[in-house]
Amino acid sequence: MREDGAAAHDGGAGREDKDSPGREGDERSGVERLLYAAGADSRRLRHALALLCDGQWWTLADLVRATATSRRTVETLLRELPLERRPDADAFRVPLTHTPAYQDLLAVAPPPEDPVGHLVPHYADVLDRLTRLVADAPRARHTLDHVSATPETALRRALLLGARFWLPGARLLCVGDHDLTSLAVKLVHPGTDVTVVDVDERILAYIDDQDLGVRTRWADLRLGLPASAHGHDLAFTDPPYTPEGIGLFAARAVEGLKDDGRVLLAYGASERTPMLAYKVQQALAELNLAYEAIYPDFNRYFGAEAIGSAADLYLLRPTTKTRPAVASRLSRLTTAIYTQGPQSVESAPGERAPAAVAADFQPDLLVGDWPKGLPQPRVKLSTWLAKPYAAAAERVAIAVPPGLEAALPRLLLATRAPRVRVTGAGLPPLPAVLATVYEVEPGSGGLDAVRLPQPDGDAPSAVLRRVLDNGHAKLANTWREGLVALARAQGSALTKNEARALIREAAPWSDDVTPLDAPLHRLESLPAAIAATVAALTTTTAL
Incomplete structure (x- = not known):
């Protein structure tokens, strides 16, 4: 950010003759030409100009995010303005002595109203906690196209879900969740049943560490969606911003829904690249989804300045033609869906x-x-x-x-x-x-x-091996059968309900998950949890 900011500052603050005769008029005419060329779309630039003239100091990243305007577009405006730098920070503004010259060029109204902005002040404690959670979360992985949403965005997503839908008892599926939308929903609407599927083990472990009752499942969406991630009322996803990534994540989101569910999808493109936005919307159109709403620039990010650090929020509803279209989309699945790394859409086929x-x-x-x-x-x-x-x-x-x-x-x-x-x-x-x-x-x-051969004589190892040997089966079911068989071999009787009770006490996360979709930190905890149930077996069968 420093290099970009310095370049922008030099374009304005480097003009030492700001107060020379005629200079202000030249700068004004340059801004006018830029606004005239932008035409009806000049409101973005006028909004940025209004912020620069309000007396506050702005970094380039903050100005891009506040205006939801691409970095390149903002930089074209900065080059036409006299800018002064803040001595102790990488920030700039239009000098207060120059702002009167631009007053008639400013946007006279703010951007479209945030549909839930009026609710945010009522959740200050939640926002404080989300701010800490986002700050402490695992760092972004560029090969997964990670760009972190702001804490305010996570909160506003939760508020919009609650304003649009009845969440108590509803089931929400987060298809990827680097932005921690699942935690925001549980903090605002604790009665919501939330499941996260993600390929990033770090994210799954971090979400579980918060102990907010979010269900986590490992999944690489290019390879499938776990059976336990089906049957949801709502699905939220902020996918890789390629047509391939959008198509795949939207298809998996629909796959995880009931027939009358909804998909909320974040997607952003620069105002300079309408053709890219068109290709992405074509990928959505191929799934025969109905558009119920598009909230412009609803999502804001730390980064992604090429698209204005912002993305729209799409509210999509499946139709009777959606599931066949999803099946067709998934049948011609490609693994190259990202913008960077070995699975980028531009990587050579030979590399794969x-x-x-x-x-x-x-x-x-x-x-x-x-x-x-x-x-x-x-x-x-x-x-x-x-x-x-x-x-x-x-x-x-x-x-x-x-x-x-x-x-x-x-x-x-x-x-x-x-x-x-x-x-x-x-x-x-x-x-x-x-x-x-x-x-x-x-x-x-x-x-x-x-x-390896089956373990001999060690009861916990035998039960663990039985669980891991049945990767496609529900983990708790195989575990239960192992405990019942162990009790029988010891000459004791253990009912299925008694075995279930032992398992739920040792591993309350284990219902409906298989070894294949359990996060690795859950699998790593299995030996100790199984040993605890085997130790408790003696007490239970002796009663």
Whole structure:
């Protein structure tokens, strides 16, 4: 920001002859030419001019965000103005002696009224807490197109949801939640049932750490939506701002809804790039969604200055033609949806090509995208994670393309094959909890995972292994069956309800989640939680 701000300041404050004869008229004429060229759309520039003339100091980032105008457009205005710098900060303004020259050029009315702005002052405590939560949240990842929304935006999203819909008892799905909209909703409307699906383990762990009752699920939306994330009344998403990203996130949001649900979607584009906005809206139109409302510049961000640090908020309603369109969209899914990184829409296809099958490992089954002509049966990554593979395979080869490395633990949990070879660059280390299942041998092109024999004699390890061996099953159900079987082997009787009670006390988060969609921090907590239920088993069966 410093380089940008300095460049803007030099364009105005560097003029040492501000008070020379005729200089003020020259500056005024430059601003007039700019406003005339902008025509009806000059209100953005006039708003920025009004702020610069109000006596306050502005940084470039703050001025962009306050006016919801692209950085380039704001900079064109700054170059035509006499600016003075604040000595102790990277900020500027029009000198007070010059502001009378521009009074007739200022916007005479503010931008369209914020639909919930009048409610914000009543939630000062919530805003203070959200400010701390946003400040302490995991940092943005550029490869996931993260740009943080302001705390005020998170609060206003929650307020708009409550003003538009009846939230007590309603189910809300946040399709990605780097902005912590889920926490804002729970703080303002604690009676709302909120679920977050996200690929970023850090975000899921951070949300759970706040202990506000938000349900978290891991999901890479390119690979699927967990079954436990279906059946919601409302869905909120702030997706990657590419047509591919918007189409995918909107499709998954609809997939997670009841038939009469709504999707709230944030999307912003520069006033300079209407064609990009058109392409994104085409992606939405292909899903046959009805537009109930568009709130302009509703969302504000720390960053994203190319689009004015702002985005509109779309309120969309599925129609009877939406679900078939969603199914069609997901059937031609592409994994390249971001603006940056290995899964950007501009990355070369060769960068995502899988490796060939190695001569020293001849698999019975191929998972992922492999070269054509190989004789083995194959299955898509998304299908592999969605349901158990019907046939037993001794050797499985999995190709993980760049950008999907976070799926590695789940891809391994989705099989019971004795040997698995995973190919891919930059694969992350496996979480410690998987050491119960696999012995891993790193290789130059990926890793080999050898399935360990069943644990012998250690009851907690046996129950844990039973849970992890059933990656597609509900975790609590498999856990319950393991406890009942253990009690039976010990000559005791344990009812299913008694087993459920033990599990809910040790892991209240475990209902409806599978090992494949449980966040990693939840999986890592399983050994201790299962050990606690096994220890409590003796007390329960003795009563």
